[in-house]
Amino acid sequence: MTHTSYEEAFGRAPQATAQAPGRVNLLGEHTDYQGGFVLPTAIPQQATVALGRNGTDEHVLYSANLDQTIRVPVGEVGSGFAPYLTGCFALSGVQEGLNAFITSDVPSGGLSSSAALEVATLRALRDLADLDLDDVALALRGVQVEHEFVGVKCGVMDQMASSLADTRTMLLIDTRSLDRRAVPFPAGAEVLVIDSGVPRRLAESGYNERRAQVEEAARLLGVPQLRDVTDPAAVETLPPILRERARHVVTENNRVLAALEPGVDAVRFGQLMNASHASLKGDYAVSHERVDELVALLQAHPDVYGARMTGAGFGGAVVALVRQGQATATAQAVLAGYSEQGSQVVP
Structure with a gap:
């Protein structure tokens, strides 16, 4: 029997x-x-998420x-969607049974539905x-859940964005220091997100x-992280595959920094997005032919x-920077030429 509320599912208020x-x-x-x-x-x-003891x-x-x-059982992880919650319970010291009612309209695949949960x-x-958890500590606990209970060695972006970002600006995050600041969208542009309809599973x-x-x-380049490499030429000494993977990270960091330079308009920002996709498709090899088509x-x-493409890849969503006021019409036109079942637009 389908339940539409916590009260209906559990017979009491959360x-x-x-x-x-x-x-x-x-x-990035x-x-x-x-x-x-x-x-x-x-x-x-x-x-x-609604909770109650x-x-x-x-x-x-x-x-x-x-x-x-x-x-x-309390103290166990469970399967399916359970680890996303039981991991949070375990790391938060929960030692009693909880009821949880979960609903979400975040499309799965590239839009951090798991981080939102x-x-x-x-x-x-x-x-x-x-x-006693501030918004940054809360995000980091979510990352720990992914690592220890879900089995995905993700970075901090998704949980930091879900915990701290808003819909009015972009949130520049330095994922090493966790420093962050709001950045305006390019003038005269808006964001369009389309789910490709291609499912993906990160852990698999x-x-x-x-x-x-x-x-x-x-390790081979002798740096703590590829963040410390700014010249793409430095990765050319690496063996194949590692060279391509490192080149993506170095050039992608440079693209984010280039997007923050004074005078960057929607045209330049869009060029950086296009270059990012080419790098994710070629050097990082995390795209999908249907995503590339879209x-x-x-x-x-x-x-x-x-x-x-946006997100971890292997399917999922794509993001576009579109002329202000044209997102809906653009989505309709593009989807008319794209036949993948299950595609949906995120306004």
Whole structure:
């Protein structure tokens, strides 16, 4: 039986409810686990988590989107979507059974639906248990959940963006120092996000492999992280594969910094996005042929300044910088030429 509220699912009111947004990244992909720079923004779509104590020794987790209930003994991780919540519970010292009601309109694949779920869960826990967690510490706890319970060695961008970004500006994050500041969108432009309809699973993909490759590249170059390399020519001494992976990280960091230079307009920003996609497709090899098709259609549209895949890759969403007021018409025109079932537009 499908439940539409916590009260309907559990017969009582929740004790804490919180939301957190998904995010889309404009520039700075696959650099956050090498101490690099990123430029995400929050999207309007959010994950919502309602929590309440149940007086038992098991967690009862209900996803309205999946119409699925998972029961997990306190202290265990569980399977399916459970680790995203039970990891938050474990790291927050929860030792009693909780009921959780989860709903989300954040599309899966490249828009940080998992980070939104973690941040919403941790926000609800912060209220429920009066946890001493500021927004940065909360984001870092979400990263720890991914590493220790989900099995994805992600960087800090997704959880930081979900915890700290808004929809009105981009959030420049130095993922080494965690310094951050709001950056305005290029004048006369707006953001368009389209889900390619190609599903992906990070833990089953090459994501962790890519991280291991760039860590080895940094080791061979004698630097703590590829963030410390600014000249792309420096990576040419590396063996094949590591060279290409490192070249992407170095040039991608440079693209973010170039986007922050005075006088950068929508045209220049779009060029940097196009170059980012070419690097993600070629050097980092994390795109997908259907994603490339969608990006090419966007890049060819006269009202699009630039477009690229966004997120970890291997499917998922694409992002475009579009002439102000033209996002809806552009999406309609592009999707008319793109037949992938399940594609959707995120305004």
